[in-house]
Amino acid sequence: MSSAHSPSGSADADEESLLDIAGLHTVFHTDRGTVRAVDGVDLSLNSGEIVGLVGESGSGKSVLARSIMGLIDDPGEIADGDVRLNGESLVHAEESRLNELRGGTVSMVFQDPMHSLNPTLSVGEQIAETVRLNQDIGESVSLPAEIKRKILGAAENSEAWRRAIEMLEAVQIPEPAARAGDFPHEFSGGMRQRAMLAIALSCEPDLLIADEPTTALDVTIQAGILDELRALKDAFDTTILLITHNLAVVAEACDRVNVMYAGRIVERAPTDVLFENPSHPYTQGLIASTPRVDHPDADLQPIPGSVPDGIGEQPACKFAKRCPEAKPECYERPPDFRPVGASHEAACLRRGPTEDRL
């Protein structure tokens, strides 16, 4: 695997970063108590990177993504911390300002392409709509246009529609002009995910959050989508936060990786470093539990237990209960990030420089 960027873009780089997340806490108030889904996340993305966010189901990846987008609804709320995009706080922004930013500046692709497209609007119209919403092209957002197109079968000559066809072409949909009028059910799964990418990128956002973009697709199509992501990143000059539970996807696509566990980042490193030399016990467990084509006979070692649900008092290190290396102090003393290599940090008391190590 070759990293397109040098591993210099670590979290502590002092260059101006595109996205800055500091001490973010997102909680959900439920009948059983308060769930701390994102529990103190620091993360920053520099322009032009593809940064991976990896963790198992329930680790808070998607909630983090929605927190960035300002899409946390009742009973959830961002309890503390800040998300800054180009220096502007998204947590404290008005809903109207967020609507301006969404689509044009920051956009998102969702996990399930089968359900992320509106079944009653043609694919082209959904792209055109996004263009009209976010770019001042002097076209009003019109329901009648779609009705006219649908009932009269009329070709559309508008700027937004032309842009929609361009976008479908950019994501490698064949016969884009003919296909733009199709409804989502007439597209296959891979094509729908490409259409989602076309919508998300139609206004050339600075930041694209891709939440499990390949999870619902089969393997041959996954590779195509990941290639597409990388090509589009260059074509549209977009920074990508790629969220996945699939280590192969990370290895394939990302420059840097953040490993998330129970609402916290536990390890961050350039992709190749992480795979060669995983440091945090959780990352090691994650890699050991993933089947590998190059070691077909190796035993898979699942991590015992499951992700805690985040209700009630938690041990200082949330992974301690499942950790083979846990010491009594792990339950009491919060782990801080320790350097374990160049641009490589792990939040574990049993890592880092020898003198600090537990």
Place this chain on the structure above:
Amino acid sequence: MTDYETTNDCGGTDSDRVDTDGGVDAEYPGAAPPERFRDDGFVEPRRTFRERLVTGLGNDRKALAGAVVVVGFIATALFAPIIAPYDPNTTFTILQEPATSSTTADGEFFHILGTDSFGHDVLSRIVYGARVSLLVAAATVLFAFTIGTVIGTVAGYYGGWVDSLLMRYIDFQWAFPTLILAAGIIAFAGGLGVWNVIIAIGVAFIDDFARLVRGEVLSIREEEYVMAARAVGMGDTRIMSKEILPNAVAPIIVQVTLMIPLAILAEAGLSFLGLGVTPTTPTWGLMLSEGRQFISQAWWISIFPGFAIMITVLAFNMFGDGLRDVFDVKEGEVSDR
């Protein structure tokens, strides 16, 4: 490339040839396939909504029959003066007779469906009655649909106290039987007449639409495409009108087709209670009510308007059913039956 992919490419609509090939002009890694196995340039003909409407209804005989009767009903209402043999309020000399003819100073008149107790021609009154029925049904349902949909959408989308407030009002209305509520509104409006009937029944039907729409909105707003729409910067109003309502259209259409006959029946009921349109206006409901007291001697006075109601109601239901299949793009094709 493997055999699997080759067969997949020949499969037709849902093959993922782009995804496996990586592009339209992909090079073949092995021998180039003969011409007939190449798939570039193959575009499946797409059907527009209009084509689906025509073939969909054309293949669905029940819906087609319904559509024909509905169109006939509307035409009858619009062209009543041309279609009706006589003026509905002309009083002929022969009272309460089945199919007969009457002679006046102006000549001989034929009454195919007989005359009623006032000597009016029953056929003419049925033809003119279609006007009132159509007006009341269309205006009532439009009124209830508009207000009910707005209430249901806002309540379902925003939830919280907005939902509680709006739905408590709907519950309050739900607790009253439709006719009692409509009668109350007529009394409050102070007078008979078509427009008072429309408002009364319209208000009484709001809850049916509001409840249905709210239920649909509650489930649709959790769909991922609504979240996706928010993620590209769509505001609440646009999400409600472009993302949520179009996806609730099928059940709303079914509801409309159910409410139209109910509106016709409600108008008849109000007219029977003496709270409907003014008594001389020819309406099916009024004819039915008037004929009821003579049912043992003169069945034709109430039977024929009854048939008119029944056939219209049935036609709307069959038509609406077919229309729902056509609208439901998620099902794609309408099956032949």
